[in-house]
Amino acid sequence: xxxxxxxxxxxxxxxxxxxxxxxxxxxxxxxxxxxxxxxxxxxxxxxxxxxxxxxxxxxxxxxxxxxxxxxxxxxxxxxxxxxxxxxxxxxxxxxxxxxxxxxxxxxxxxxxxxxxxxxxxxxxxxxxxxxxxxxxxxxxxxxxxxxxxxxxxxxxxxxxxxxxxxxxxxxxxxxxxxxxxxxxxxxxxxxxxxxxxxxxxxxxxxxxxxxxxxxxxxxxxxxxxxxxxxxxxxxxxxxxxxxxxx
Ligand SMILES: CC(=O)[C@@H](O)[C@H](O)COP(=O)(O)O
Ligand SMILES: NCC(=O)COP(=O)(O)O
Numbered sequence: 001x002x003x004x005x006x007x008x009x010x011x012x013x014x015x016x017x018x019x020x021x022x023x024x025x026x027x028x029x030x031x032x033x034x035x036x037x038x039x040x041x042x043x044x045x046x047x048x049x050x051x052x053x054x055x056x057x058x059x060x061x062x063x064x065x066x067x068x069x070x071x072x073x074x075x076x077x078x079x080x081x082x083x084x085x086x087x088x089x090x091x092x093x094x095x096x097x098x099x100x101x102x103x104x105x106x107x108x109x110x111x112x113x114x115x116x117x118x119x120x121x122x123x124x125x126x127x128x129x130x131x132x133x134x135x136x137x138x139x140x141x142x143x144x145x146x147x148x149x150x151x152x153x154x155x156x157x158x159x160x161x162x163x164x165x166x167x168x169x170x171x172x173x174x175x176x177x178x179x180x181x182x183x184x185x186x187x188x189x190x191x192x193x194x195x196x197x198x199x200x201x202x203x204x205x206x207x208x209x210x211x212x213x214x215x216x217x218x219x220x221x222x223x224x225x226x227x228x229x230x231x232x233x234x235x236x237x238x239x240x241x242x243x244x245x246x
Contacts, residue, residue, distance in 0.1 A: 007042075008040070008043065008217040015053035035231070041068070045058065047059065050099060072093070073134070076094050076120050081123060092131055093134050094117065103197075106136060107155075137178045151192060186212065218238060222235060
């Protein structure tokens with residue numbers, strides 16, 4: 001049976017615009033409040049090591065402003081671990097991070113970093129934080145996630161989104177199949193599959209139709225659309241498209 005697909009709204013890029021002028025406007029906290037009012041299921045925020053968008057004080061303010069679960073995206077570093085343990089978000093999604101990248105370019109190499117990730121995951125879990133790994137939809141990475149005992153994985157949909165933009169239909173189908181196959185395998189093994197990165201009104205529905213997926217995290221496109229239509233209509237439109245696909 002296909003359950004409700006949650007929509008986590010990533011508000012990072014409200015902070016990107018704020019930071020362009022160094023002041024307080026627009027405030028990502030106000031975005032979180034709007035998401036909460038219009039039926040978003042969660043707030044996602046990526047505290048990057050270089051603080052290019054979300055900043056440390058935003059986390060506490062977001063947590064104080066809404067009851068929606070906060071999904072903190074974080075690199076697997078001691079600094080980020082300490083911040084996560086201090087804030088105790090509902091969930092922490094461990095993501096790969098490269099200082100010079102424009103955005104999160106690929107999935108976490110969970111298979112290659114087993115020894116580094118295991119103690120970080122267990123400290124997050126001991127603090128009651130729901131740990132997720134942001135990985136490519138591959139059997140190797142999913143196996144590693146299983147071995148590490150995480151309850152959630154988020155599949156990186158960037159390759160799928162790029163293929164859709166390029167009009168490469170064969171690649172779109174290949175990417176969809178691997179995300180769909182790995183979602184089924186994750187669910188079969190008791191891991192809750194999520195997906196996100198580069199999702200738009202145009203490309204969200206085939207992903208939303210994957211029955212095992214429990215949550216999509218969507219940010220950059222929604223904040224872009226919000227400039228033209230407002231954040232609430234953008235979230236509601238995405239919600240509608242996701243629901244129609246189930
Ligand atoms: C991990 C991820 O996909 C999100 O963090 C999202 O991409 C927004 O942050 P960036 O644009 O900084 O990658
Ligand atoms: N984990 C993916 C995410 O939070 C949102 O990615 P994007 O929609 O900003 O590309």
